Amino acid sequence: xxxxxxxxxxxxxxxxxxxxxxxxxxxxxxxxxxxxxxxxxxxxxxxxxxxxxxxxxxxxxxxxxxxxxxxxxxxxxxxxxxxxxxxxxxxxxxxxxxxxxxxxxxxxxxxxxxxxxxxxxxxxxxxxxxxxxxxxxxxxxxxxxxxxxxxxxxxxxxxxxxxxxxxxxxxxxxxxxxxxxxxxxxxxxxxxxxxxxxxxxxxxxxxxxxxxxxxxxxxxxxxxxxxxxxxxxxxxxxxxxxxxxxxxxxxxxxxxxxxxxxxxxxxxxxxxxxxxxxxxxxxxxxxxxxxxxxxxxxxxxxxxxx
Amino acid sequence: xxxxxxxxxxxxxxxxxxxxxxxxxxxxxxxxxxxxxxxxxxxxxxxxxxxxxxxxxxxxxxxxxxxxxxxxxxxxxxxxxxxxxxxxxxxxxxxxxxxxxxxxxxxxxxxxxxxxxxxxxxxxxxxxxxxxxxxxxxxxxxxxxxxxxxxxxxxxxxxxxxxxxxxxxxxxxxxxxxxxx
Numbered sequence: 001x002x003x004x005x006x007x008x009x010x011x012x013x014x015x016x017x018x019x020x021x022x023x024x025x026x027x028x029x030x031x032x033x034x035x036x037x038x039x040x041x042x043x044x045x046x047x048x049x050x051x052x053x054x055x056x057x058x059x060x061x062x063x064x065x066x067x068x069x070x071x072x073x074x075x076x077x078x079x080x081x082x083x084x085x086x087x088x089x090x091x092x093x094x095x096x097x098x099x100x101x102x103x104x105x106x107x108x109x110x111x112x113x114x115x116x117x118x119x120x121x122x123x124x125x126x127x128x129x130x131x132x133x134x135x136x137x138x139x140x141x142x143x144x145x146x147x148x149x150x151x152x153x154x155x156x157x158x159x160x161x162x163x164x165x166x167x168x169x170x171x172x173x174x175x176x177x178x179x180x181x182x183x184x185x186x187x188x189x190x191x192x193x194x195x196x197x198x199x200x201x202x203x204x205x206x207x208x209x210x211x212x213x214x215x216x217x218x219x220x221x222x223x224x225x226x227x228x229x230x231x232x233x234x235x236x237x238x239x240x241x242x243x244x245x246x247x248x249x250x251x252x253x254x255x256x257x258x259x260x261x262x263x264x265x266x267x268x269x270x271x272x273x274x275x276x277x278x279x280x281x282x283x284x285x286x287x288x289x290x291x292x293x294x295x296x297x298x299x300x301x302x303x304x305x306x
Numbered sequence: 307x308x309x310x311x312x313x314x315x316x317x318x319x320x321x322x323x324x325x326x327x328x329x330x331x332x333x334x335x336x337x338x339x340x341x342x343x344x345x346x347x348x349x350x351x352x353x354x355x356x357x358x359x360x361x362x363x364x365x366x367x368x369x370x371x372x373x374x375x376x377x378x379x380x381x382x383x384x385x386x387x388x389x390x391x392x393x394x395x396x397x398x399x400x401x402x403x404x405x406x407x408x409x410x411x412x413x414x415x416x417x418x419x420x421x422x423x424x425x426x427x428x429x430x431x432x433x434x435x436x437x438x439x440x441x442x443x444x445x446x447x448x449x450x451x452x453x454x455x456x457x458x459x460x461x462x463x464x465x466x467x468x469x470x471x472x473x474x475x476x477x478x479x480x481x482x483x484x485x486x487x
Contacts, residue, residue, distance in 0.1 A: 002387070002388040025391055027393055028374070028376075028377070028391040028392060028393050028394075031393045031394055031395070032377070035427060035428060036427075036428065036429065037427040037428075039427070040377040040378065040424075040427075041377070041378060041423070042377045042378075042382070300377075300391070301388070304382045304385075304388055305388060
């Protein structure tokens with residue numbers, strides 16, 4: 001069993017069997033994470049560069065831990081402390097890093113398509129850790145893993161992604177991944193944040209959050225990205241919280257057992273109330289733990305491919 | 307692959323397993339402080355059967371676990387086919403315990419080497435004793451079994467195939483001809 005591709009750029013077009021393989025492999029690594037010594041020697045001698053052109057806490061730490069727990073050597077690159085500030089071009093930077101003999105590159109960049117471009121200019125295995133508003137495949141994989149862990153399956157479930165769909169790579173990766181796994185995906189948010197023609201992906205659009213809660217088994221609540229000028233898309237944060245924020249009153253009103261997820265970082269009191277964010281429906285921190293296992297699985301599957 | 311000979315049948319395997327149970331208890335002077343760990347996949351079933359036999363003889367239920375050594379293999383660089391990893395399940399403490407490591411066939415010794423590394427990361431056992439259904443020779447590492455079901459001297463062109471009822475719907479050990487076409 002092996003993945004069809006030597007890179008992980010996105011989940012669009014990735015066959016169900018490959019997603020299944022990654023999720024199943026992650027079960028093994030989830031067990032490794034419960035051991036007293038959380039380390040296996042599998043990627044000994046492999047060198048991995050974490051190329052982060054955009055800020056990140058969870059994803060970078062998660063990848064770094066995954067690499068260390070597989071015994072790979074990892075190097076962190078962030079733009080602020082590199083020669084990028086001296087004006088070195090992206091291509092030159094990559095060529096130089098590759099010349100130091102690296103085996104894999106984990107890349108995050110504000111420009112969509114960067115990971116794909118990397119596959120054209122260097123020989124390492126490329127893993128997308130988020131590129132612009134394109135995709136964030138490992139996040140969607142860990143979301144699916146968490147759903148499966150909690151509910152025992154993915155196929156046949158109704159999953160709604162709530163929030164700023166238009167500017168979310170997490171949303172797109174989830175849509176592609178969940179659909180190949182046989183889930184029914186819908187999106188919910190202010191109409192200004194729902195991209196045009198999203199229905200063409202086979203996604204149902206819901207504009208009312210109560211309706212979304214009633215109809216679905218899982219809500220994946222996205223962060224309102226204040227740094228990406230999200231404020232321009234609705235009149236005020238208070239109004240967004242009022243109409244789309246998930247609160248205990250709202251959950252009680254709809255009286256339903258629902259699974260709540262959030263990729264983090266959370267804006268307490270905006271898309272999710274503090275009470276709900278720490279409440280019984282959510283699995284936010286499980287998602288974080290599972291993230292390390294998923295990334296170990298991806299690194300293992302790509303890194304041991306000959 | 308052609309079958310050359312059936313070396314052990316169901317009764318034979320049952321006798322070997324009963325003998326293992328007695329030998330393990332004799333060497334360790336009872337079931338105290340013993341734990342059983344089977345290596346996936348057939349070692350797991352073998353461990354289950356030894357467990358049953360020891361329970362019948364001593365009346366104590368030993369802790370039993372499963373070890374998957376895929377992540378500790380030394381041949382990732384040369385493998386053509388990527389191995390499927392699977393979960394280890396050792397839910398008890400192995401520190402200061404006498405661990406009986408159980409596998410079906412002992413050949414090059416590399417799997418056992420991987421298992422030893424893996425086990426050390428779960429703790430520091432007092433001893434690790436190796437129990438194998440078949441020792442077919444051709445060791446590449448200095449590893450020796452403590453309990454051996456059957457010594458089968460083989461040539462490199464042969465293969466030993468252990469079949470167990472749990473996955474193969476029969477209990478038997480076959481000598482196979484593994485000539486490449």
